Amino acid sequence: MNSLPVYDSRLSASHLGVFLQTRYLFNDAVQCRILKTGINHSYLLKDGSNKQIFRLYSYNWRTKTEIEEEIRLLKLLNENGVPVSYPISDATGSFIQEIMAPEGLRFGVLFSFAEGEKIRNFTADMSYNIGVAMARFHQVTQNLALERVTYNVETLLVAPLQHAQTFFGAGSETMFFLEKSTHELVEKLKEINLKEVREGAVHLDIWFDNMHVTPNGEVTFFDFDFCGNGWQVLDLAYFNVQLFNTEFDADEYQRKLQRFLEGYETIVKISDEEKRLIPYLAVSLWFFYLGVQCQRFDDWGNLFISEDYFKRFIGLIQKWCTKHELFA
Template structure:
C-alpha cells in the first residue's frame, strides 16, 4: 500500500552519470564526459572531465537563487573576466545560454557550467599569497565600483537583524549565546547605520573570499570562484571577512599581523582604503560572521542540520568574541 504513494522531495542530489550524459549532449557535442561530485553544500558542485580538460558544474539548490539573481552573478563574473581578473567564469551551452533548467525530483533547478580554476586550495596561506589575494580583491572592487547588481544589498538588516531573527527559530532567546548575539546586534546597529559606513565606497562584493573559494597554482596565480553570495555593499565587508578568516586560521597572532599587513599592502597598491573603511574593519568582520550564522539557520533542512546545534552556536559565537577581544571591542559599549 505504502509503495503506491508518490512522495515529493525537498532536496535531492542529482546522479553524476545522468549529468555526464546531459552535459555531453548540451556542451561537448557527444564527447565522453566523466562527472563526479565535488561538494554538496549550499549548492551542489560537480567536476566534469573531457580528456585532459576540466570544468565545474554548479547545480543550484531549488529556490535558493532566482534566475535574475543568477544572471546578475554571471554578469558580474563576465565583467571581471573582461577586465582580466582571474575568476572562474560561466560558459554558454549549445543554445548560447548560460543558465540551464533541470527537472529535478523537487522541481526545476538551475545549473551553470564554469571554467576550471587551476591550482589547489591552500589553508595556510603564505605572505606572498596574501599579498596577491589583496591585489586581486582590490582589482575586483575597482572594476565593480558603483556597479549595481539586481541582488541583495548588504546592510544592517541583511547582515544582523534578519540572521538573528532566523536564529530565534532554533534557539531560545535566553540561551547564553543568543544573549551575546543580542548585544552584538545592539553594538553594531549604530556602526552599520552611521554616516561613516555610508561614506565608504560601495559596489558589487563577493562576501565569501577565503581559502576555500580560491585555487592557487605553483606560480602563485590566484583564481577566485563561488560568487554565490555576491551582492551590493561596502567593499570593507570583503576586506574584513578575509581578515577574520586569516585571524582564525593563525594561532600565532604575530604571524596573523604580518600576513594581514602584506594583504592590506597588496590591496592598497591597487585601491587605497579610506580611513572610514579602516575604522570599520573590526565591526564589519563581526557583521559578516553573524550573517553566515543566519545562512546556516535558513538552510537547516538541507545543509546545516548535521552540525547546527547549541554547542556549535556557542563555538561560533566564541570565534566572534575572540576576534572582538583582539580588537578590544566590548559589546556592552555602544558607539556614541
C-alpha cells in the same frame, strides 16, 4: 503507496554528464563526478585534459534573474582580466541550464576550472597576491549595481537574528549574546561616514575554500553565489576574520594581514573609515552566516547548529572583540 515532496535531491553524475554532453561543445566524451554538496551541488567535468565545474543551484535558492546577474558580473570581471572562474555558454549561446529535479525546477551553470588548489594556510606572499586580486575585482565593480541582494544593516544583522530566533529560546545564553551584540552592531553601523566608504559589487565569501592558488602564487576566485551589492570593505573584513580563524600564530596573522593590505593598496587605497569599520563588519558577517546556517539547516543537519558549535562560535567572536576592543 504514499508520495511525499522532496526537499533536495542529488542527481546522478553519470546521467548528468550525458545530458551536458548534448548541450556543450566538448571535444571528447565527458566524465562527470560529484565534487561538493551543500546549499548547491558542484560537479567536476573532465573533457580529455580539460576540466570544468557545473554548479547545480538548489531548488528555490536563487532566482533565474539572480543567477543571470551573477553571470553578468563574472563576464565583466573576466573581460577585465580579473582572475575568476567564469561562466561558459552552451552550443546555443545560453549560460543557464534548466533541469527538472524531483523537488522542482533547478538551474545549472558551467564554469571554467580554476587552476591550482585550495590552500588553507597562505604564505605572506600569497596573502599579498590575494589582496591584489581582490582590489582588481573592487576596482572594476565599484559603483556597479546588481539586481541582487544589497548587504546592509537589515540583511547582515536584523534578518539573520530573526532566523536564529527560530532555533534558540528567548532566555537562552546564546540568544542573549546574539541580541545584545546585534543591537550594538546596528548602532555602530549607523555611524558610518558613507562618503568615505566605497560601494559596489561584493563577493562576500572570499576565503581559502573559494579560491585556488597555483604553485607560482597566482590566485583565482570562484563561487560568487553570495555576490551582491554593498560596502566593498565587507570583502576585506571577511578575509581578515577568516585569516584570524585559520592562522593561530598571532605574529604570523599580523604579518600575513599586513601583506594582504599592502597588495590591495597597490591597486586601490583603503580609507581610514573603511579600516575603522573592518572589525565591526567582521562580526556582522559572522552573524550573517549564522543566519544562513539556520535558514538552510536541512542542508547540513546539526553539523553547525549544535551546543558545541555555539560555544566555539561565541568564543571566537569574543576573542576577536577583545583583540579589537569592540563594545568596551
